[in-house]
Each structure stands twice: as C-alpha cells, then as structure tokens.
Amino acid sequence: MLKVDSIERGIVIDHIAAGKSMKIYKYLNLDEADFTVAMIKNVASKKLGRKDIIKIENVLDIDLNVLGFIDHNITINIIENDKIVKKLNLELPQEVSNVVKCSNPRCITSIEQEIDQRFRLVNREEKLYRCIYCDQAYDPNKQDI
Amino acid sequence: MLKGRHLIDPMDLTVEELESVFKLADEIIENPAEYADVCKGKLLSTCFYEPSTRTRLSFEAAMLRLGGQVLGFSSAESSSAAKGESVRDTMMTIASYADICAMRHPKEGAPKVAALNSPIPVINGGDGGHQHPTQTLTDLLTIRALRGKLTDFTIGICGDLKFGRTVHSLIKALSRYDNIKFILISPEELKIPDYIREEILMKNGLEFQEIERLEDVMNELDILYMTRVQKERFFNEADYVRLKDSYILDKDKMSMAKQDMAVLHPLPRVNEISVEIDNDPRAAYFKQAKYGMYVRMALIMKLLGVEKC
Ligand SMILES: [Zn+2]
Numbered sequence: 001m002l003k004v005d006s007i008e009r010g011i012v013i014d015h016i017a018a019g020k021s022m023k024i025y026k027y028l029n030l031d032e033a034d035f036t037v038a039m040i041k042n043v044a045s046k047k048l049g050r051k052d053i054i055k056i057e058n059v060l061d062i063d064l065n066v067l068g069f070i071d072h073n074i075t076i077n078i079i080e081n082d083k084i085v086k087k088l089n090l091e092l093p094q095e096v097s098n099v100v101k102c103s104n105p106r107c108i109t110s111i112e113q114e115i116d117q118r119f120r121l122v123n124r125e126e127k128l129y130r131c132i133y134c135d136q137a138y139d140p141n142k143q144d145i
Numbered sequence: 146m147l148k149g150r151h152l153i154d155p156m157d158l159t160v161e162e163l164e165s166v167f168k169l170a171d172e173i174i175e176n177p178a179e180y181a182d183v184c185k186g187k188l189l190s191t192c193f194y195e196p197s198t199r200t201r202l203s204f205e206a207a208m209l210r211l212g213g214q215v216l217g218f219s220s221a222e223s224s225s226a227a228k229g230e231s232v233r234d235t236m237m238t239i240a241s242y243a244d245i246c247a248m249r250h251p252k253e254g255a256p257k258v259a260a261l262n263s264p265i266p267v268i269n270g271g272d273g274g275h276q277h278p279t280q281t282l283t284d285l286l287t288i289r290a291l292r293g294k295l296t297d298f299t300i301g302i303c304g305d306l307k308f309g310r311t312v313h314s315l316i317k318a319l320s321r322y323d324n325i326k327f328i329l330i331s332p333e334e335l336k337i338p339d340y341i342r343e344e345i346l347m348k349n350g351l352e353f354q355e356i357e358r359l360e361d362v363m364n365e366l367d368i369l370y371m372t373r374v375q376k377e378r379f380f381n382e383a384d385y386v387r388l389k390d391s392y393i394l395d396k397d398k399m400s401m402a403k404q405d406m407a408v409l410h411p412l413p414r415v416n417e418i419s420v421e422i423d424n425d426p427r428a429a430y431f432k433q434a435k436y437g438m439y440v441r442m443a444l445i446m447k448l449l450g451v452e453k454c
Contacts, residue, residue: 106273108252112231115258133254134275 011062012077013054018042020071021052027066027099035059048073065093069129092127095120100143104136148450151260151267155281155314160321167286170436170443172453174290177210180442183451184213190243191217192235192259193270194226194250199412200270200279203434204247207441216243221251233262240265245449247279248272266448274310280411281314282444283437288368290436291407291429296323303330303359304372304392304417306337311411312372313341320349327353328362332388334380358391363401369394371410371430373417395419399427409433 016024021039030037036057045051056062060078067074068090076088097118102109109115109131119129119138129138147162158166173180189208191201196219205215218224225235232250236259239246247268248256253275260267271277289295300319306312306329316337319325327346329337336355337346346353356362363369374392379385394408399422410418410430422428446452 104253106251106253106275108232108250108255108258108272111252112233112258114231115233131254133257134272135253 006082007055007057007079008082009080010055010057010059011064012079013056013064013067014051014075014077015045015048015073016052016054017048017071017073018050018052021054024052024054024067024070024074027070028062028064030054030056033059064088065091066096066099068092069096069099092121092124095132096129100138102131102134102136103139103143104131104134107131107134107136109133146450147447149266150448151256151263151269152278152444152448153257153260153267153269154276155278155318157278163282163285166282166440166443166447167289169446170286170439171290173442174439179453180211180446182212183446183453184208184211184449187211187213187245187449187451188243189213189215189217189445190239190246191215191219191270192224192239192246192248192250193217193219194221194224194248194252194255196220197249197271199434200249200277201247203279203437204268204270204441206438207445210438211442211445213244213445217247232258235259236263236267239263245445268444268448274308276314277310278314279437279441279444280311281318282440283433284311284315284370284409284411285318286440287409287429287433287436288407291432292367295319296325298324298367299326299328299365300368300370301328301330301359301362301366302370302372303394304374305335305378306331306372307335308378309372312370313338315370316341317345320345320351325351327351328365329353329355330357330359330362330392331355332357332374332379332384332392334384335374335378357388359394360391360398360401363398364403366402366406369402369406369408371408371414371417373415393417393419394422396421399425402427 021041025039038055040053042050043053077084078086097116101117109117118132120132122128122130191204193201208215232255240263245266247270248259249270250272253273256267256269256272269276269278302312371394406427407429408427
C-alpha cells in the first residue's frame with residue numbers, strides 16, 4: 001500500500017467521495033498553496049467503499065465552509081502533536097461563491113462571465129440555494145459539483 | 146431608514162417601510178406644490194437596456210415633478226452596452242454623474258449586479274421575467290388609496306397567472322397583509338406556479354380559490370386585477386374557444402360586480418378590458434398609472450433622503 005506520512009500538525013479532510021478530491025483541491029484554492037498538501041485517491045473505506053483524503057500540513061486557518069455545500073459526508077480532523085484535537089462538523093454555508101453556475105439562460109451571469117457566481121442559502125432544511133441575482137434555485141440533481 | 150438603499154425586489158422593503166413610502170405618497174397627492182422643488186439639483190439616471198416607454202416616462206415624470214432632472218438611455222443600442230461594456234462598468238460611470246438610478250434590463254438580476262457595484266441607490270425598473278418592484282408598489286398604493294387600507298378584501302386576479310411576474314409579485318406582497326382572500330381566475334394551463342401556491346399561499350395559510358371563469362365570481366370581488374391571456378398560451382383550440390370570453394371584461398360582467406369594486410390593470414391592455422367600461426367609475430387602471438408616478442416620487446425622495454423644506 002502507498003504510504004503517505006501521517007501529519008504532526010494540520011488538517012485532514014476525510015471521507016471525500018472517490019474522485020472528488022481534485023475538485024475540492026480547486027475550491028479550497030490549494031493549487032495556490034505554498035505549504036505541503038497530499039491528495040490521496042481511492043483509499044479503501046468501510047463507509048464509502050472508496051474514498052479520497054486530503055492532508056494539509058502545518059496550516060490550520062483554511063476556510064472550509066464551502067465543503068458543507070459540496071458534500072455533507074466529508075469529515076474534518078484538526079491534528080496537533082500527532083493527535084486529533086478537534087473534529088469539525090460541516091454546516092451549510094450562508095453563501096457560496098464561484099462553486100456552481102446559475103442554470104437560468106435569462107440570468108445576467110449567462111452573458112457577463114466576469115460576474116461572481118453567487119448562491120445564498122434560502123432554506124436550511126431543504127438545503128435550498130438560490131442565485132443572488134435571478135433567484136434561480138440550484139438543483140444538485142441537474143448539475144454536478 | 147431608506148436613505149441610500151436600493152429597491153431590487155418588492156420584498157426588500159418591510160411592511161412598515163412600505164407604509165412610510167405610501168404615507169409620503171399620500172402627502173404628495175394632497176399637496177403636490179409643496180414637493181415641486183424638493184429634488185432641485187438632483188439627477189435621476191434612467192438606464193433602460195430595453196425600451197419600456199411607460200415605465201421610463203413614469204420615472205422621469207416623477208423626478209421632474211420633484212424639481213429634479215433626468216438623463217439616460219432607452220435601449221441597449223443607444224448605450225455603451227452595444228460596445229460590450231458590462232453592467233458593472235456602466236453603473237460605476239453613471240454613479241459618478243447621477244444621484245439615483247432606475248434600471249431596466251432584459252436579463253434577470255442585472256439591476257442586482259448594478260446595486261452591488263453602486264454607491265448611489267438603484268431602483269429595479271424591471272429585469273426580464275423576474276421582478277418589477279415599482280409596479281408592485283403602484284398596485285399596493287392604488288388598492289390602499291381606493292380602499293383606505295391594505296387589509297380585509299377579496300381580490301380576483303384574472304388572466305395569465307403562470308407567466309405574469311406582476312401577478313406573482315402582487316400575491317407575495319399582499320401575503321403580508323391581514324384578511325385578504327385571493328380568487329385566482331385562469332385557464333387550467335395558466336394557473337399560478339406551484340411555488341406561489343405552496344410557498345406563499347399555503348405556507349402562510351391564506352384563503353384562496355382557483356377557478357376558470359370570471360363570470361362565476363364577479364359578485365364576490367372587491368378588487369379585480371386583470372391581465373392579458375395570449376391566445377398562443379392555450380394548449381388547444383377547443384379550450385381557447387370555450388374560455389376566451391371568460392377573460393374579457395365587458396359591460397355584462399361589470400353588471401354582476403359590486404358597486405364599489407375596482408378594476409386594476411398594469412397596462413398596456415390589448416382587448417382584455419373592453420373600452421366600453423373605461424367610463425365606468427369602477428375602472429381604476431388609469432388612476433393606477435397616476436398612482437404609479439406618485440409612488441415613484443415618494444420612493445425617490447425616500448431613497449435620496451430628501452425631505453420637504
Ligand atoms: Zn442567476
């Protein structure tokens with residue numbers, strides 16, 4: 001088995017649906033990171049069969065809110081001194097920016113590409129997000145993240 | 146405080162804030178001369194990316210009657226959008242000239258984009274099939290003026306209830322007032338969308354009824370809000386032939402109505418209201434257009450934060 005060093009201090013993003021780690025890497029802007037990041041794909045998992053994991057070393061202050069929008073199954077462990085000191089529960093963020101696109105062809109964002117694609121949470125129980133410009137609902141069944 | 150705010154969605158204003166706008170409109174109607182100079186030295190920019198003469202003239206008349214001045218464009222071709230300028234850049238430029246902006250745009254959400262980038266108040270003058278808040282304010286002020294209050298009445302809303310944004314906004318806005326009964330009159334295929342029925346009417350426990358023929362309910366209505374049903378919207382010819390006359394208001398139907406019922410229409414009308422009832426004292430649609438100007442006068446004053454001297 002591939003061995004990836006366990007980290008002494010940092011963040012472990014676990015239970016990512018297999019194959020989705022690259023996208024999460026992108027949404028968290030980890031491609032711009034100057035710290036150590038390990039992306040592990042297709043790890044055997046009791047819960048998911050296969051899963052992806054991202055490990056971030058020596059950094060604790062990353063804004064992870066967007067993960068609650070992307071995938072509720074993801075778990076986050078904060079590691080210090082080789083131990084899990086905190087497990088974070090993901091919440092649905094109030095707003096997500098540039099994660100999904102508005103599907104309304106009449107929306108202003110369909111003709112002006114430089115506008116940020118922003119969706120705000122309008123109903124927490126139904127996990128319903130709407131485009132802040134045209135109020136179009138985001139439908140997770142029609143658009144993959 | 147409404148000073149410096151934008152109006153993008155009719156629900157941006159609370160019932161109390163709306164009431165403050167309507168009270169000011171009442172005072173302007175009462176004493177227009179006292180408001181003739183309150184916006185002296187102020188400039189309204191009308192940024193109309195698609196032509197809508199009626200709405201634009203209403204905004205311009207409102208500003209001119211307050212003693213302010215207006216400038217703007219009335220189609221995308223005559224604006225810098227034709228050269229590919231973004232709404233954001235146009236807005237930032239306009240904001241360096243004018244004190245307040247009214248924007249109409251064929252794309253939904255464009256006035257919101259403008260508002261997010263604007264140091265001056267932006268009023269949505271209609272964005273595609275999405276919102277047209279000053280029409281809703283007009284409708285509310287008209288009902289309030291005719292009935293003295295925005296509670297305790299039965300309103301019939303007739304026509305194309307599926308695609309009519311005016312109707313959706315009106316139902317949403319009225320859902321915040323007490324004891325209003327809605328009678329929704331339309332062909333089966335043009336009934337209100339599910340989200341209006343479920344998220345607005347049912348969720349708020351409002352009394353409503355959906356029927357097909359106007360003549361069946363004429364005598365119950367305190368307000369009749371007419372909109373047009375286009376022939377192309379019917380699914381089949383048989384339904385069209387069977388129902389077309391049910392959505393045309395004429396003398397016969399008016400004879401079944403209450404003596405103090407009021408007929409409203411967002412205008413322009415085509416043939417859904419017969420001209421023979423224009424002289425009926427219950428026909429309020431041209432008065433409604435006038436209230437539209439007054440409510441815009443009050444709104445401009447509130448957003449600019451100007452007061453009577
Ligand atoms: Zn949109």
